[in-house]
Amino acid sequence: MDDRILLRMCKMSGHELPFIQEAFEGEWVVPLGPNVTGFEKDLEKFLGTDKKVVALSSGTAALHLGLLGLGVEPGDEVMVQSMTFSASVNPVRYVGAIPVMVDSECESWNMDPVLLDNAIADRIKKTGKKPKAIVVVCLYGMPADYDRILEVASKWNIPVLEDAAEAFGSSFDGQKCGTFGTFGALSFNGNKMITTSGGGALVCPDEESARKAMYYATQARLGYAYYQHEEVGYNYRMSNISAGIGRGQMMVADEYIAHHRHRQQYYREHLDIDGISLHENPGVKFDSNFWLCTVLIDETLRVKGEDKAYSAAITSTVGGAGGVTGVGNSIHTDCEPNRNVEAIRLGLAEKGIESRPLWKPMHKQPVFSKYPSYINGISESLFHRGLCLPSGPYVTDRDADRVIEAIKSLII
Ligand SMILES: Cc1ncc(COP(=O)(O)O)c(C=O)c1O
Numbered sequence: 001m002d003d004r005i006l007l008r009m010c011k012m013s014g015h016e017l018p019f020i021q022e023a024f025e026g027e028w029v030v031p032l033g034p035n036v037t038g039f040e041k042d043l044e045k046f047l048g049t050d051k052k053v054v055a056l057s058s059g060t061a062a063l064h065l066g067l068l069g070l071g072v073e074p075g076d077e078v079m080v081q082s083m084t085f086s087a088s089v090n091p092v093r094y095v096g097a098i099p100v101m102v103d104s105e106c107e108s109w110n111m112d113p114v115l116l117d118n119a120i121a122d123r124i125k126k127t128g129k130k131p132k133a134i135v136v137v138c139l140y141g142m143p144a145d146y147d148r149i150l151e152v153a154s155k156w157n158i159p160v161l162e163d164a165a166e167a168f169g170s171s172f173d174g175q176k177c178g179t180f181g182t183f184g185a186l187s188f189n190g191n192k193m194i195t196t197s198g199g200g201a202l203v204c205p206d207e208e209s210a211r212k213a214m215y216y217a218t219q220a221r222l223g224y225a226y227y228q229h230e231e232v233g234y235n236y237r238m239s240n241i242s243a244g245i246g247r248g249q250m251m252v253a254d255e256y257i258a259h260h261r262h263r264q265q266y267y268r269e270h271l272d273i274d275g276i277s278l279h280e281n282p283g284v285k286f287d288s289n290f291w292l293c294t295v296l297i298d299e300t301l302r303v304k305g306e307d308k309a310y311s312a313a314i315t316s317t318v319g320g321a322g323g324v325t326g327v328g329n330s331i332h333t334d335c336e337p338n339r340n341v342e343a344i345r346l347g348l349a350e351k352g353i354e355s356r357p358l359w360k361p362m363h364k365q366p367v368f369s370k371y372p373s374y375i376n377g378i379s380e381s382l383f384h385r386g387l388c389l390p391s392g393p394y395v396t397d398r399d400a401d402r403v404i405e406a407i408k409s410l411i412i
């Protein structure tokens with residue numbers, strides 16, 4: 001590695017190799033096998049749950065199958081946290097349902113329970129029908145306020161699908177995220193707390209629902225000697241090789257989570273800049289994994305290079321994970337981070353330090369803006385002011401010092 005500091009990248013521990021070796025030797029190079037079942041058991045143990053875990057090809061697949069498990073059908077409405085990554089909402093459209101975006105509360109940055117309650121009442125009034133599910137996200141690893149969210153969900157008797165993609169190892173009141181909803185989705189993408197090089201899992205309430213999820217993940221194939229299908233299915237299973245990587249990662253999961261919490265602690269102790277505040281656990285029940293350490297930057301803070309922020313269009317992917325992105329056709333959109341935030345991002349990038357704006361709320365995304373939304377202004381305000389700082393297992397105390405010094409040097 002050069003001396004660039006990336007936002008977050010997973011790290012191989014070496015413990016993965018024997019599992020992969022074994023898979024090769026046993027010729028288990030298919031989307032089932034001992035590593036898959038072993039990984040599922042490891043996850044159940046880690047989560048401390050009697051629920052059944054099904055390993056899948058991605059967290060997005062897990063969310064899709066979770067919606068199917070809840071019986072969400074075309075035309076149904078699904079309440080979704082607006083402040084999130086698009087993968088929380090896209091699967092709602094895969095099943096032909098209508099996403100109804102709900103804004104955040106400022107403590108956890110996750111779905112506002114009061115707004116959710118009002119929004120459900122309003123949907124019923126407007127459509128005569130109860131929303132079919134609630135998708136709650138634990139953003140940047142921060143648990144949602146489950147006491148209050150589950151109270152609203154049970155008041156209306158609407159099931160919860162938990163998007164815990166970023167919250168592996170986080171807990172609320174001692175219970176692990178991913179186990180609160182009827183279904184829970186985990187991600188093992190290459191930037192998550194642990195990785196399978198790309199993968200996910202669905203936490204299911206029981207054997208029967210796990211079996212059903214696996215059936216859909218296996219092209220909805222029925223039990224005949226030949227291929228018989230009565231429903232549309234998907235190819236969503238996890239490969240035995242990927243699961244082998246996952247098994248090795250599970251051996252260091254606690255260490256990685258501790259590293260993230262240490263990173264947060266370090267920023268807490270050393271990032272002492274007026275006008276910049278670190279997002280913290282908002283109460284004793286919240287125990288974030290701090291998958292990403294995030295800050296809010298006061299709009300009155302003056303930063304070098306603000307006049308040049310947004311002077312050029314982005315011509316490459318922002319971020320280490322990369323991949324193929326479409327081309328934006330303007331320098332500005334109608335909702336973007338404040339100039340001082342963009343100036344810090346650009347200033348850090350010049351010093352080889354990757355940082356990134358917060359997730360842009362879904363109700364501000366052109367692809368979803370036509371759907372109903374219940375907005376209190378919090379998610380937009382967070383997006384204007386927020387920045388994610390380098391946080392992964394490669395980020396050392398020295399790197400964090402460099403990040404802090406670089407930010408300080410940018411403040412006027
Ligand atoms: C909040 C959130 N939900 C869902 C996903 C989807 O996970 P995956 O990339 O494994 O499909 C991600 C991450 O990519 C995420 O950050």
